[in-house]
Amino acid sequence: MDHLPHSTIEQWGVLRAVVEHGGFAQAAAALHRSQSSVSYAVARLQETLGVALLEPQGRRAVLTEAGAALLAEAMPLIDELARLEERGRAIAGGGSVRLRVLVDTLFPKPRLFDALEAFALRYPQVEVSLCEVVHRTLQETPDAEYDLAVLLAEPGARWTTLIADMPLLAVAAPVHPLAQAQHTLTRIMLSSHLRVEMREAEAAIVPNANSLWEEGRVWRMNSVETAIEAVRRGLCYGWLPHHMIEADLDAGRLVRLQLASGAVRHIPLGLRFDSDSAGVIPAIAALAALLAAKEE
Structure with missing residues (x-):
């Protein structure tokens, strides 16, 4: 590509809102913008592309055939940018982009994935790097290798929750x-x-x-x-x-x-994580609590 795109993600997002909410006025209310700014964004997008994207159908604005095809291609880009912005806000607020989790393979899979499922719903912006290990103790595993670990706990292991x-x-x-x-x-x-x-x-x-x-x-x-x-x-x-x-x-x-x-x-099996880090990165403490929760 030898030039930058002339359309913007914002314009595509406004078009999507017009379609999803059924009109310019409804989209403006949903986006907390003026109706004129919504109409202007769609008009500029159509001008840039040189093709009509919407057509009136009663009181609703619906996609033309070309508009439907183009918006379908743009929607994954809109969603991806929204995800990147969410991750950026998490980083700016001290959140973690990725958690490194070590889990002994003996830990029951239903309990593990119940915890991961609940965690993903609560922290969709956080990636989990999960590594399963076999009969490895907390003592022989350097703290630098993980953010949170569920490993074999030796008798009297410090900073460990069984x-x-x-x-x-x-x-x-x-x-x-x-x-x-x-x-x-x-x-x-x-x-x-x-x-x-x-x-x-x-x-x-x-x-x-x-x-x-x-x-x-x-x-x-x-x-x-x-x-x-x-x-x-x-x-x-x-x-x-x-x-x-x-x-x-x-x-x-x-x-x-x-x-x-x-x-x-x-x-x-013992759970260990840096409680000081958990104070800065709440996601660590949240996943630790979910893993520690007993099965009902």
Whole structure:
């Protein structure tokens, strides 16, 4: 393009208002402008384009065929500019353009998306950059990587609000030897079978309170869904999130293992964000409150 457009978004917006409200007087009232300024904007637009955009139909002003085609192309531009202006006002008022959110993949998806849906309605100008992680703790994640995080919370973690306790059940496929055992399983019995572990590929292997049961060969998966499928296929056994395998247990695709102890592990998920930033950017505090809200 070797020249600037001669029509303006304002003129197209006035035309849209005339059509939506049914006339010049109605559009003027809706836009809080004089009727003469509305008529002038449409007249200049038609003069610039060299084509009639409106025609009278009774007491209403309706689009001509050309007007309908051209306005249809202009409407996305009007909406986009309105969105940009809204974002600009949010920035000028200290609002955030994008929130970086880290969420452990164990956090229930219905609860996550209920929160995101409510947030999008309240803050349509804010973009969310969501990253799911696997078994990453708040302690090992630098604060600079996120604006808000829902990750594994270590005992006594500071500036953290516990918002979920995710039970992991020891399970296997019905065909797996451990599932067919007729007696309570011991640590030695478990150690002779392949176990699946959910962990990010680059994460360090840190000893924990469950290490008593974590001997033997391990397959590490960086996706919960992949770990579940590996257990479904009978390749291994493992501790899997109850809310993600409930249907498999009901259908008999997976069965709970009878362990002497440790058949259920509880994974605490904590919410953390910079409360000072939330004072400046209300959207952070709003999303935090929505994520922390318990399911009814």
